Amino acid sequence: MSARPSRRAVMLGALAAPALIRPARAQEVSATDVLGRKVTLPAPARRIVLGQGRQINALGLIHPDPVSILAGWGSDYRRQSPDTFARYRQRFPAIETLPFVGDGATAGGFSFEQALALAPDLMVLSRSLAGTRNGPGDLVERFEAAGIPVAVIDFFLDPLKDTLPSLTLLGSLTGREEQTQRLLAFYEGRMRGVAARIAGAPAPGVFIHAHAGGAECCMSPGRGTLDDFITAAGGRNIASGLLPGATGQISLEQLIVSDPQVYVATGGTHMAKQGGLVLGLGVDRATAEESFRRLLARPGIATLKAVSERRAYGLWHLFNDTPLHVVAIERLAKWLHPERFADIDPAATMAEAAAFSAIPLDGTLWIEA
Structure with missing residues (x-):
C-alpha cells in the first residue's frame, strides 16, 4: 500500500499546476x-x-x-x-x-x-x-x-x-504560413507551366475590352494589370502602345483600325444594369451567353475579324485583383495558343484553386463565341 502524500506536497503541486497549463506566450x-x-x-x-x-x-x-x-x-x-x-x-x-x-x-x-x-x-x-x-x-x-x-x-x-x-x-x-505555402506552390507551378508552353510561340495581337458593354467604348488596360496577363499568356496587348497609364479609353474607331487577332471582353455582375457582359460567381451559363451575344452584335464590334472568325472571348473582370489571376492567365493562354494547351483544362485548375477559398467559386467565369 503506497504512502499518502504530505499536505505540503499537495500544496506545492497545486501551486505548480497553473505554470504547467499556462498558454504559451504569443510568438512574434x-x-x-x-x-x-x-x-x-x-x-x-x-x-x-x-x-x-x-x-x-x-x-x-x-x-x-x-x-x-x-x-x-x-x-x-x-x-x-x-x-x-x-x-x-x-x-x-x-x-x-x-x-x-x-x-x-x-x-x-x-x-x-x-x-x-x-x-x-x-x-x-x-x-x-x-x-x-x-x-x-x-x-x-x-x-x-x-x-x-x-x-x-x-x-x-x-x-x-x-x-x-x-x-x-x-x-x-x-x-497562416502552411496554407499560404501550399497556395504559393500551386500558383508558381501553374505559372511555370504556362511559361514553358508558350516559349518560342508567336504573340498574337490581343485587345481587352474592360467592363464591356457599358455606355462608352472602349476601356482597356495600358501597362500593368491585365496587360501583364496578356504577356504572361503569350500575347501582345495592342493597347499598351496607345495608353500611357494602367488603364484608359480606346475609341471604337481605333479598335476597328487595330483589328486585333483576338478580342477579349471582361465583365461582371456589376455590368448587368448597363446591359453589358455579365459573368461571375453564381451567374448561370444562359445569362452569360445572352449578354455576350448582345455585346458581339454591337455596331463596330460585330465587324471585327476576331468576332467573325470566332476568336472572341469573355473573362470575369474580377480576376484582375486577386491571386486567382493565375487561372485567368492559363485560360487566356489556351485561347491564344490552343494547340500548345490542348491537354490543359482551365476549369480543373479553377477547381483546384477553389479548394483554397473560404467561399464557393462556382459560376460562369469565362465564355467563348
Missing part, C-alpha cells in the same frame, strides 16, 4: 512588404483593417474565416464585387457589421481617422493607397506615427511581381 511574426519594408507584430494579427475591401480576395485564400480577423475595411468591395460579397455574406454574416473606412478605391476616398478609431493591430494598404510605387507614402507615415503597423500589398498595379511577396506577407502576419 514578421515579413517584408512590397515596398521592401520589414513589418513586425508581437503576435499574428487579429484586428486587421483593409484599406481596400477587395484585399479580402487574397485573405480568403489563406484563411478559412477571413472576416473573423477584420476590424474594418473599405466599402469598394461591396460596390465593385457584388457577386463575391454576396458569397461572403452568406457564409459569414458578420461581414455586414464590419465598419467601413471610406471607399478605398482612391486615397481621397479613404478615411485615416475612421481607420485609426478602430485600433487595428495591422493596417493593410495597397500600393495606390500607400501613395507611391517606390517608397512609403503619407498614409504609411501617419499610421506608423500613431503606433499602428502598416503592411503594403498589391495584386493590381504589378501583379506578376507583387503577388508572391504579398501572399507571403499575409500568411506570415496572420499565422
